Amino acid sequence: MGRYVVRRLLQMVPVFAGTTFLVFFMAHALGDPVAALFGDRAPDPATAARIRAELHLDEPLGTQYLLHMGGILTGDLGTAFNGRPVTELMAEAFPVTLRLTLVALVMETVVGIALGVAAGLRCGRRADTAVLAATLLLISVPTFVSGHLLQYLLGVEWNLVAPAVPTDASLTDLLLPGLVLALVSLAYVTRLTRASIAENVRTDHVRTAVAKGLPRRRVVTHHLLRNSLVPVVTFLGADLGVLMGGAVVTERIFNIHGVGFQLHQGVLRQNTPTVVGFVTVLVLVFLLANLLVDLLYAVLDPRIRHV
Amino acid sequence: MYDPTSRPGPTVLTVTGPAPGRTPGRGSGRATGGAPGRPRGLWSDAWHDLRRNPVFVVSALMIAFLVVISLWPGLITTHSPYDCDLADSQGGASPGHPFGFTTQGCDVYTRTVHGARASVAVGVCATVGTALLGAAVGGLAGFSGGWADAVLSRIGDVFFGIPVILGGLVLLSVVENGSLWSVVGLIVLLGWPQTARIARGAVITAKQNDYVLAARALGASGPRTLLRHIAPNAVAPVIVVATVSIGTCIALEATLSYIGVGLRPPTVSWGIDISEASDQVRNAPHMLLWPAGALSATVLAFIMLGDAVRDALDPRLRRGGRT
Amino acid sequence: MTTTERTAGATGRRVEDGSGVPLLEVRDLHVEFRTREGVARAVNGVNYSVGAGETLAVLGESGSGKSVTAQAIMGILDTPPGRIPKGEILFRGRDLLKASPEERRKVRGRKIAMIFQDALSSLNPVLSVGYQLGEMFRVHQGLSRKDARARAIELMDRVRIPAAKERVGDYPHQFSGGMRQRIMIAMALALEPDLIIADEPTTALDVTVQAQVMDLLAELQREYDMGLILITHDLGVVAGVADRIAVMYAGRIVETAPVHELYKRPAHPYTQGLLDSVPRLGPAPHPGSGRRELRVIKGLPPDLTRIPSGCAFHPRCPRAREMCRVGEPLLYRVPGERRSACYFWKEVVGD
Numbered sequence: 001m002g003r004y005v006v007r008r009l010l011q012m013v014p015v016f017a018g019t020t021f022l023v024f025f026m027a028h029a030l031g032d033p034v035a036a037l038f039g040d041r042a043p044d045p046a047t048a049a050r051i052r053a054e055l056h057l058d059e060p061l062g063t064q065y066l067l068h069m070g071g072i073l074t075g076d077l078g079t080a081f082n083g084r085p086v087t088e089l090m091a092e093a094f095p096v097t098l099r100l101t102l103v104a105l106v107m108e109t110v111v112g113i114a115l116g117v118a119a120g121l122r123c124g125r126r127a128d129t130a131v132l133a134a135t136l137l138l139i140s141v142p143t144f145v146s147g148h149l150l151q152y153l154l155g156v157e158w159n160l161v162a163p164a165v166p167t168d169a170s171l172t173d174l175l176l177p178g179l180v181l182a183l184v185s186l187a188y189v190t191r192l193t194r195a196s197i198a199e200n201v202r203t204d205h206v207r208t209a210v211a212k213g214l215p216r217r218r219v220v221t222h223h224l225l226r227n228s229l230v231p232v233v234t235f236l237g238a239d240l241g242v243l244m245g246g247a248v249v250t251e252r253i254f255n256i257h258g259v260g261f262q263l264h265q266g267v268l269r270q271n272t273p274t275v276v277g278f279v280t281v282l283v284l285v286f287l288l289a290n291l292l293v294d295l296l297y298a299v300l301d302p303r304i305r306h307v
Numbered sequence: 308m309y310d311p312t313s314r315p316g317p318t319v320l321t322v323t324g325p326a327p328g329r330t331p332g333r334g335s336g337r338a339t340g341g342a343p344g345r346p347r348g349l350w351s352d353a354w355h356d357l358r359r360n361p362v363f364v365v366s367a368l369m370i371a372f373l374v375v376i377s378l379w380p381g382l383i384t385t386h387s388p389y390d391c392d393l394a395d396s397q398g399g400a401s402p403g404h405p406f407g408f409t410t411q412g413c414d415v416y417t418r419t420v421h422g423a424r425a426s427v428a429v430g431v432c433a434t435v436g437t438a439l440l441g442a443a444v445g446g447l448a449g450f451s452g453g454w455a456d457a458v459l460s461r462i463g464d465v466f467f468g469i470p471v472i473l474g475g476l477v478l479l480s481v482v483e484n485g486s487l488w489s490v491v492g493l494i495v496l497l498g499w500p501q502t503a504r505i506a507r508g509a510v511i512t513a514k515q516n517d518y519v520l521a522a523r524a525l526g527a528s529g530p531r532t533l534l535r536h537i538a539p540n541a542v543a544p545v546i547v548v549a550t551v552s553i554g555t556c557i558a559l560e561a562t563l564s565y566i567g568v569g570l571r572p573p574t575v576s577w578g579i580d581i582s583e584a585s586d587q588v589r590n591a592p593h594m595l596l597w598p599a600g601a602l603s604a605t606v607l608a609f610i611m612l613g614d615a616v617r618d619a620l621d622p623r624l625r626r627g628g629r630t
Numbered sequence: 631m632t633t634t635e636r637t638a639g640a641t642g643r644r645v646e647d648g649s650g651v652p653l654l655e656v657r658d659l660h661v662e663f664r665t666r667e668g669v670a671r672a673v674n675g676v677n678y679s680v681g682a683g684e685t686l687a688v689l690g691e692s693g694s695g696k697s698v699t700a701q702a703i704m705g706i707l708d709t710p711p712g713r714i715p716k717g718e719i720l721f722r723g724r725d726l727l728k729a730s731p732e733e734r735r736k737v738r739g740r741k742i743a744m745i746f747q748d749a750l751s752s753l754n755p756v757l758s759v760g761y762q763l764g765e766m767f768r769v770h771q772g773l774s775r776k777d778a779r780a781r782a783i784e785l786m787d788r789v790r791i792p793a794a795k796e797r798v799g800d801y802p803h804q805f806s807g808g809m810r811q812r813i814m815i816a817m818a819l820a821l822e823p824d825l826i827i828a829d830e831p832t833t834a835l836d837v838t839v840q841a842q843v844m845d846l847l848a849e850l851q852r853e854y855d856m857g858l859i860l861i862t863h864d865l866g867v868v869a870g871v872a873d874r875i876a877v878m879y880a881g882r883i884v885e886t887a888p889v890h891e892l893y894k895r896p897a898h899p900y901t902q903g904l905l906d907s908v909p910r911l912g913p914a915p916h917p918g919s920g921r922r923e924l925r926v927i928k929g930l931p932p933d934l935t936r937i938p939s940g941c942a943f944h945p946r947c948p949r950a951r952e953m954c955r956v957g958e959p960l961l962y963r964v965p966g967e968r969r970s971a972c973y974f975w976k977e978v979v980g981d
Contacts (some may be wrong), residue, residue, distance in 0.1 A: 011461065018465030026478040136614065140607035142558040144565045144581065145599040152588045152595075202708075204751040210706050211746075212817065213739030214769055222765075223754055238467075245472025248566055253585070263473075267480045267568060275480060279473045287468050301756055302801040 004305045008294050016287060020072075020280055024065050027276045028057070072280055086277045089262050097258035099171055100250065101243050103178030108186040109236065116193020116232075117225065123198040131190065138187035143246045147180040147253040174256075181250045185239050192235055196228035203227075230300050237293030241286045349543065353619035363615035369608035377424040386414045388421040388575045407593045410583060419597045422577040425570055426605055429490055430557040436495035437556075438549045441502025446541065448503065449510030450533050460507070463500035471497045471559055472566075479568035490560055490569050498552075505548050509541035516540065543620045551613030554606040561602050577602040651723040652679040653857045654703070654742075654825055659717030661698050661881075663934075664710060670934040672698040674881035675717075677961075680825065680857040685848075687860045687872035687889070689904070693931050695881035696861045700827045703859075704744050705734045721825075740770050743818035745847075747830040749810035753802040759786075759813050760798035766820040785816040789846060808839035815847060825857040832867055844871060865908050869893065877901050880932050880942035883961065887968035897970035897979045899947050903927035941971070949974055 052058050056067050075087055119131040141149075154160045154176060161176050200206060201224060209223040248260035255261075259278060266274035298305040357363045376383060391413035401407070407415050448459035474497045475490075482489050510533075513519060519536045527536070563569030564578025565585075572579060577598040584594035661673035673695040680686045688696045701707045703719055705726065719726040721741065726734060746752040754762055763785055764778030773781065779798065786794035789812040802810055811831060818826050831847065832840040848871040851858045862868060868875060868889065875892050877885045877900065885898040896902040907926045929946040932938055938945055944954040953973060961969040964979065972978060 011464075014461055015464045015468060018462070019468035022465060023469060023474070023477055026474065027481050136607065136610060139610055140554070140558075141599075141603045142562055142606065144562060144578075144585075145603060148581070148585050148588055148595055149599070152592060156589055204746060204748060205754040207706055208746060208752045208817075209754070211704050211738055211744045212766060212769075213735050213737070214765065215735065218769065223757075227754070227756055241470030241473070245470045245562075248472060248476065249562060252566065263476055264566060267476055267566070270480065272477075272481060275477055279469075279477050282473055283469055286470060290468075302758075303755060303803055 004298050005295060008291065012287065012291055016284070019283055019287060020069060021065055023276060023280050023283060024068055025061070027272050028061065028064060068276070068280075072277065086274050089274075090259070090278065090281065093257065093259045093262045096256060097247050097251070097260060100174050100178055100181065100247055100256065100258060101240070103171060103174045104182035104185070104243055104246075105236070105240070107178055107182040108189050108239075111182075112186045112189025113193050113225075113229075113232065115190040117197055117220065117228075119190065120194040120197025120228075121201065121220070123194075123201070128194070131194070135187035135190050138183050141183070143180060143184060144249045144253065146183050147177075147250055150176060150180055151253060177250050177254045177256060180253070181243060181246045184246075185242060188239070189232060189235065193228065193232050196231055197224060200224055200228045226300065230297060233293055233296055233300060237290045240289045244282050244286065349620065353616075356619040357615060360615050360618065362611050363619075366608045366611035366615065369604065370612060373423055373427055373605055373608065376420055377427040380421045380424065384417045384420050386417040388413060388418045389573065390414070390417075407591070409580070409594050410587060410591075415580075415594060415597050418575055418580055419577070419601050421575040422580060422598060422601065423605070425487060425574055425576040426557045426560060426602070428487060429494070429560040429570075430553045430609065432487075432491045433494035433498070433556040433560075434549055434553045436491060437498040437502050437552065438545060440495060441499040442506045442542075442545050444499065445503030445506030445508075446510050446533065446538065449507035449541075450514065450529070450537065452511075456507075459503075463503050466497055467500040469497055472562060475563045475568050476566070479563065487570060487574070490563060493563075494556055494559060498556075502545060502548060502552075505544050506541060509544045510537055513537045513540040547613070547617045547620050550616045551610060554609030554613065557602070557609065558606050651720075653682050653684075653722065654859075655679040655718075655720040656699065656703065657718040657720065659699060659702060659719065660715050661695070661702050661707065661712060662715060663712050665935065668935040671937060672712075672881050672934055673702070674937070676878070676881070676883055678876050678883060678886065680859055682824065682857050683852070683855045684874070685851065685858040685860060685872045687862060687868040687875045688878060689862060689865065689868060689875055690878035691863055691931050693934065694878040696878050697829050698881075699878075700744065700829055700859065700861055703827060704738060704742060706738075706744075736770075739766060739823070740821045741823050742825045742827065743821070743823040745811075745814050745818045745826065745828040745831045748834045749807070749814045750802060750834075752814060753810060755802055758799045758801055759805070760800075763813070763817055763820060766817060770821055781820075785820055786813070788819070789813070789816040789850075791816075807835050808843060811835060811839075811843050812846065815843070815850070819850060819854070822854055823856065825859070826851070827859045827861070829861045830863070831860070833862070833864065840867070847871070865904060877904070880937050881934065882942065882971065884943065884971045885969065886961075887964070887970075888966070891966050891968055895979050895981075897964045897968060897975045898972045899949050899974075899978055900927070900943050902978060902981070903946075941973075949977065 056064050059067070076085075115131055115135075119128040122128045138146075205227075206219065206224055209219045214223070244259075247258060248263055250256070251258045251260035252264055259282065263275060263278050266272075266278065391409070391411045405416050409415055409418065444459055444463065448456045448463075451459075471494060475493050478493055478496075479489060514537055516536075519532060522532050522536050560569055561576065561578035561581070564571075564576045565582045567582065569578055570576040580598040581595060581602070584591070584598070588595055656676055656678050659673055659676045660671070663670045663672055672693075676695065676699050678686060678688070688699070690696045698707070698712075702714060703726070707714070714727060717727070721737065726737065729737070753759065760779055760782045763782035764773075764775070767773040767778040767781050768775065783794045783798050786798060791797065791809055791812055797805075802813070805813065811834075815831070818828075828847065832843050835843060844867060847858070850856075860868065860872060872889045875885075875887060875889050876883050877892075877898065879900050885892065885896065885901050887897065892901060893905070896905055904927070927946055932942055932945070938955075939958075940956050941947070941950070941954040941959050944950040947954065949972075951973075959971045959973050961971045962975055964970050964975055970978070
């Protein structure tokens with residue numbers, strides 16, 4: 001186990017560096033942040049030069065990147081369009097997005113795995129076909145469509161929930177947005193779990209578990225599920241990235257003042273430093289989450305850790 | 308990151324990304340042909356199964372229709388999507404305008420039909436791009452092994468580390484034009500590692516086949532073994548992922564356009580129209596519903612196609628029992 | 631053929647004698663599977679019985695229905711596609727096929743246990759062997775995790791796994807093939823069941839390890855006085871341990887006999903073919919016949935969706951005559967507590 005963890009951690013180092021550099025590179029080398037800041041107007045050369053110096057844009061790219069990363073690691077992300085430090089915005093926005101993502105993650109995991117197990121155990125029967133068809137439909141409706149639809153139907157037409165979410169959104173306020181954010185992933189988790197269960201249910205070791213006289217429930221929870229969850233856990237790690245992207249959409253629809261909202265504002269106001277700062281932090285969270293998933297993977301499957 | 312060496316995992320599509328394959332444009336027309344040296348059994352079997360699968364037939368018909376109207380939208384429309392009159396703003400359905408009007412007074416039906424082009428183009432181009440790049444890098448990594456594999460895999464991890472929407476926010480907000488190619492470029496740039504992982508796994512599996520070992524033992528050169536013996540056997544999983552990913556790419560384009568960093572007017576895109584309509588849901592839901600319906604149906608058609616192709620090409624899942 | 635044979639298992643009971651209740655009795659069991667090609671009749675009227683302390687070897691090629699019968703006894707058939715249209719499985723006189731699922735579950739593991747062929751795939755790869763062994767005690771006897779672990783170590787010692795205490799937390803892939811099969815045996819023995827069904831327990835092992843595992847199994851069986859059904863296609867495995875042999879072909883029993891009788895004088899052409907196809911050193915089985923040729927049974931086992939009419943073996947049988955094609959032979963009584971499903975058993979025995 002120890003060697004596996006060390007190897008994984010070592011592999012992460014270049015990936016961390018590479019990914020953050022890539023984000024930085026996309027913003028600074030492929031585009032011109034200063035020109036973007038001014039939008040369609042031609043910037044005044046003096047102002048442009050001042051901003052360039054402020055953002056260290058006159059330094060070589062490598063130096064710029066190091067300064068940028070230094071800033072992020074020391075908690076200095078520059079100033080947003082309204083003059084407030086980006087870190088301050090982040091401190092406000094992050095808890096909200098964290099709650100939203102958590103709600104979505106819990107929903108897709110619990111509902112997705114439950115549905116997937118139910119369908120996988122009935123593989124080929126009517127209930128299974130129904131679940132498969134339903135997930136197909138869910139996958140086909142992009143988050144921003146299902147978001148507007150559910151908001152319109154539940155919030156406006158039927159008046160079941162408040163169509164917008166208050167600024168200090170609590171977990172219950174975030175149920176509907178969380179569901180919207182989770183829907184597509186939920187369908188994938190269901191399909192993945194189903195396929196995995198249907199495959200594992202015919203394995204020899206599950207047959208052994210039955211032959212041992214274990215109750216059916218125990219066979220499913222202790223022998224079938226555990227083995228079937230490995231690909232699902234891997235998926236959930238990668239899916240966190242999708243949820244982060246989806247949060248931008250969901251927060252816009254429900255007017256939630258989270259990271260996605262701030263990012264969207266940053267894009268609308270063409271404030272590249274804000275956007276890069278936020279995205280870099282999100283990417284770091286994503287990579288860390290995937291590292292965690294990898295370690296979890298080794299916990300779930302002992303064959304990995306003894307390689 | 309997730310270690311590609313560990314079991315290839317069931318072929319389940321991930322939402323993040325687009326992935327690959329040469330797109331069997333409509334259906335697996337190519338499956339019948341099969342390049343020389345390809346094991347006929349798998350492909351002709353798959354084609355045999357596909358033709359009898361109602362899911363495949365329905366999705367193929369839907370996709371054929373989509374392709375036709377995206378090439379020649381004039382076939383079923385008479386207006387121009389830019390032919391707008393503010394007097395009609397948010398108007399409901401009327402003769403000649405079955406879907407009503409947008410806020411700008413444009414005909415929703417015409418714009419919905421014309422929107423297909425951007426979606427299909429981005430979906431197909433991004434998928435082809437991801438598939439080619441991913442298969443090339445992944446195939447090379449799997450075939451070489453050792454250091455080259457480690458380096459290529461880590462490079463893949465780097466690009467995989469940026470979720471496409473977030474990458475889009477960064478890249479497309481600084482790139483001026485918001486053209487179709489910049490969206491395709493973004494999806495390919497951040498989407499290829501997923502195909503690469505699948506291609507790498509498939510090549511490693513194929514590499515261990517006895518006849519490949521035999522070919523190498525008989526002195527076949529590296530590149531020759533890769534192209535003649537390994538590639539034909541590793542291509543099926545890539546095609547499966549590719550087919551499914553067309554739908555994912557289409558949804559991705561619409562999402563990027565929706566949040567304002569994808570395609571931009573005057574390009575007609577469902578994402579843009581939905582974004583504009585979203586503020587007016589209370590007053591004029593039709594503005595949202597039609598393009599949203601068209602988008603969902605399109606994604607559905609490609610996902611269904613992918614499902615059918617996977618069922619036909621993946622014997623492991625076939626055994627699981629299709630209804 | 632009237633010599634009284636020295637039967638190895640004194641407790642051996644015959645299906646037909648009706649005196650006392652055997653431990654397990656299978657009566658006229660039928661099992662079929664629905665497949666794409668039609669209904670495959672895997673088991674077509676099997677009868678056999680096992681007494682306490684007795685070892686019954688069930689011999690046959692793959693597809694002869696020997697494993698399916700065992701799965702039906704255990705109640706682990708995949709249903710669907712499998713189905714048991716007819717038959718009885720009497721365990722201590724009670725028909726398991728009529729028992730509720732919960733009753734059957736309580737018999738599994740506790741009263742009847744099974745050892746599978748491939749221990750690597752039959753053990754759960756993500757759970758430690760200690761956990762998998764201890765689970766038997768935790769589920770069936772309600773033992774605590776700690777006590778169950780102690781019992782697991784005892785069991786591992788019992789099947790002579792070295793350093794059991796240190797290895798109890800290891801995972802199946804960390805053991806050698808022979809050790810893994812010992813763990814399977816330990817798991818089957820855990821609750822000291824009345825009957826163990828071993829389905830090709832040594833087939834997946836190296837030849838050198840096979841004998842050790844087989845000896846261990848036989849020794850433990852004697853010690854606990856369990857009934858043992860040993861399913862195999864390997865005549866060599868059977869000879870040393872079995873009391874009686876039942877030979878299966880196309881889902882039916884074609885011959886049953888005490889083990890030495892069967893080796894000496896098979897009463898069915900199929901058994902004869904099986905014996906002739908085993909290369910052996912040492913004296914020929916038929917004294918006076920001098921060198922014996924190594925022969926194989928021509929043809930292939932029948933397609934279970936289209937079992938030949940009459941005697942299912944007739945297309946491959948060197949003695950087949952017209953009547954074999956028409957009528958299905960009964961299990962004829964052959965002197966010496968044996969039976970044969972061949973019209974011409976007298977000729978075969980006299981060979």
